[in-house]
Amino acid sequence: MVMFKKLFYVILLLTLMAVPSQAQTSGNTEEVDSQPSAPPQYFFFLAPVGEVNMYGWDVAFGGGLSIGGGDSITMGANILYFADSYKINVLEITIFIRYFILGSEKNYGPFFQLVGGMTIFGREDFAPIPSGIGSMSGGAAFGWRFMLGKRWFVEPAIRAGYPYLVGVGVSTGLLF
Secondary structure (H helix, E strand, O other), rough: OHHHOOOOOOHHHHHHHHHHOOOOOOOOHHHHHHHHOOOOOOOOOEEEEEEEOOOOOOEEEEEEEEEEOOOOEEEEEEEEEEEEOEEEEHHHHHHHHEEEEOOOOOOOEEEEEEEEEEEEEEEEEEEEEOOOOOOEEEEEEEEEEEOOOOEEEEEEEEEEEEEEOOEEEEEEEEEE
């Protein structure tokens, strides 16, 4: 229970750090209004994730949540939970750094991502915290962010690493 409380505070801190603060302008706005309007820039995203991967002898199905922020280089965190037919449950808590290949003006299109963190295993029950069985997790992913309007997106991705072999997933999210 104490671990869940600490995890909640870490996620809350990451969320608050990712939300941009903007100063209010006052005075003459004629100069600002005469400039052409730039496309809106979004910094923070929140996306539910669904994934199929190979954590062991069988295919594991699962999902979770991804949060992050940035422009061409994005940082964030994933919390994912998987289960397979052998009743092995996996809780994966990772951080990531993502590079959008199209550059700093774009936060869509192809991306490359490095992932690292921890993996907790459980048998027949939810992966317990603290767990007697765990591992460091690391890997790389390649994906593509397709924009659906100005704020919504879909991201299919494939990843490979340790302790999983390969994973294929999709997320649908919202830019803030």
